[in-house]
Amino acid sequence: MRGQGQEMIYDYIIVGGGSAGSVMAHRLSAKSTNQVLVCEAGQDTPDGNVPPEILDSYPGTAYFDPRFHWTELKVHTEIVSHNRPEERPALRKYEQARVLGGGSSINGQLANRGAPTDYDEWEARGAQGWNWNAVLPYFKKVERDMDFNGPWHGNEGRIPVRRIWPDRWCGHAKAVADAFKSAGYDYIDDQNGEYRDGYFPITISNLYDRRVSAAIGYLDNGTRRRPNLTISAETQVTELLFEGTRCVGVMALVKGKETEFRGNEVILSSGAIHSPAHLLRAGIGPAGALRDLGIEVRANLAGVGQRLMDHPSVSVSSFMKPEARLNGLTRRHILLALRYSSGIEGIPPGDMFVAVVSKSAWHAVGEQVASLLTCVYKTLSETGQVRLTSRDWHVEPLVEFNLMSDRRDLDRLMQGFRQFGAMHLEGALGQAVSDPFPASYSDRVRQIGVVNDKNRRLTKLFAKLLDGPDWLRRYLIDHFIVEGFRFDELMTDDEALEAFIRGAAIGVWHATCTCRMGADGDPMAVTDNQGRVRGVSGLRVVDASLFPCVPCANTNFPTLMTAEKISDMMLSQT
Secondary structure (H helix, E strand, O other): OEOOOOOEEEEEEEEOOOHHHHHHHHHHHOOOOOOEEEEOOOEOOOOOOOOHHHHEOOOHHHHOOHHHEOOOOEEEOOOOOOOOHHHOOOOEEOOOEOEOOHHHHOOOOEOOOOOHHHHHHHHHOOOOOOOHHHHHHHHHHHEEEOOOOOOOOOEOOOEEEEOOOHHHOOHHHHHHHHHHHHOOOOEOOOOOOOOOOEEEEOOEOEEOOEEOOHHHHHOOHHHHOOOOEEEEOOEEEEEEEEEOOEEEEEEEEEOOEEEEEEEEEEEEOOHHHHHHHHHHHOOEEOHHHHHHOOOOOOEEOOOOOEEEEOOOEEEEEEEEOHHHOOOOOOOOOEEEEEEEOOOOOOOOOOOEEEEEEOOOOOOOOOOOEEEEEEEEOOOOOOOEEEEOOOOOOOOOOEEEOOOOOOHHHHHHHHHHHHHHHHHHHOHHHHHHEEEEEEEOOOHHHHHHHOOOHHHHHHHHHHHHHHOOOHHHHHHHHHHHHOOOOOHHHHHHOHHHHHHHHHHHOEOOOOOEOOOOEOOOOOOOOOEOOOOEEOOOEOEEEOOHHHOOOOOOOOOHHHHHHHHHHHHHHHHHOO
């Protein structure tokens, strides 16, 4: 609200205009008496001025574009041994979105909810009211399903979802489907309608072969015209402002100009890396670590930045024969996926996920290379962390994912690599592809993935050579694509396979759980079941950092659901 003769005091200041922030802005500003401000560090994406790279149904162009990233953010993915700091694994670039819509503006557009058991586990871990039956209405509220009706689906939501059916699949996708069928897996029409093992057309947040990000869906023209909503893009929040233990606003750089914003409540929607960093800089977190940096402790919350989670993954790639490549019927490159159960004791079924990637990059070589990306979706490794190395907001936090700190995650990736590697050697898939090889998302791959004329020329030449004689292709793959390990070696040598996976496995940009919801007595719970930060007032977290554990899903739709549910709670209390 605005007082006479006073500067604007917003009812809600949302720090981050990503998936959660877009939902919160839309829902909270629907009440005309709420004055709502969104502070987004990246650029705006208004209707009519959405960059074509973001609109593209194929996400590889936006994903590699540094205009849409936190370019200085780097992370450790391998386990960090604090007893042997000289053996610290290398830092990797991490493509965290910095643009309105957040990850939904650059991600793969997979509209995956996860398993009912995920959300029953959330409640069991202390997030009261977040079981499957409680969250399903909000998943339905998010979506406008273009293919299905019924009790599992929403038809009035802001985000359209659809599937690309098998008759439109390219040769590679059809061959993989045949391989899955031959392995005994069932075909499922609707991955979100029944949660069981099988392969299916993936559900995508996409309409008319164009991306529909959270910003496009929730911050449309009608929403932007609300006089009580302000979207401030290119606005980097540098500090949370407090009066005692009450958060009263933020300091920000608005296009380089320092500006103070005051509000009755501040909502952090900056993601599982930057939301805990904001809290830590404000003195909210583990007391010892804060004091070591000279930060005055405002609230001693041991869980801030701790138990970071992601889905570890590894790829078997191959050279697609020309007739198996994308057929021009869609820009989509992931047309189907497989959900399966590892059978490891004590783990719910459906713990594994294989994305069938029929184009690995935007360039000419990428059009020739396919991958089966095997992911541990019921992740057991929970030792990752986000922590500060400096009080200075310019300095990115230190991020340690510690993937596969639980041996069972490593074992499942080893089993998956060999199971799906063997599929490349026979049957329909063996006819569609050749020369399978272990793939790693290395710095070299990142560099050649940047969209520019040099890479376009280089890959065009290399692609012509790959389409040449078999002996030349094998030589080029062995000497210029494979990095360190050969496929046949990994299929037979356990030590080599473990070494490869430990070095090559990456998360799939599903950073979660660093400001977890939990019960009052849980010393690691950062927030309550409505995202309110413990020990302070006027401050809430609403994004994937709230998750008590990462669900068996691509995390965009669980994040949208979370924001829908919390905004509903907030509005019901006013």
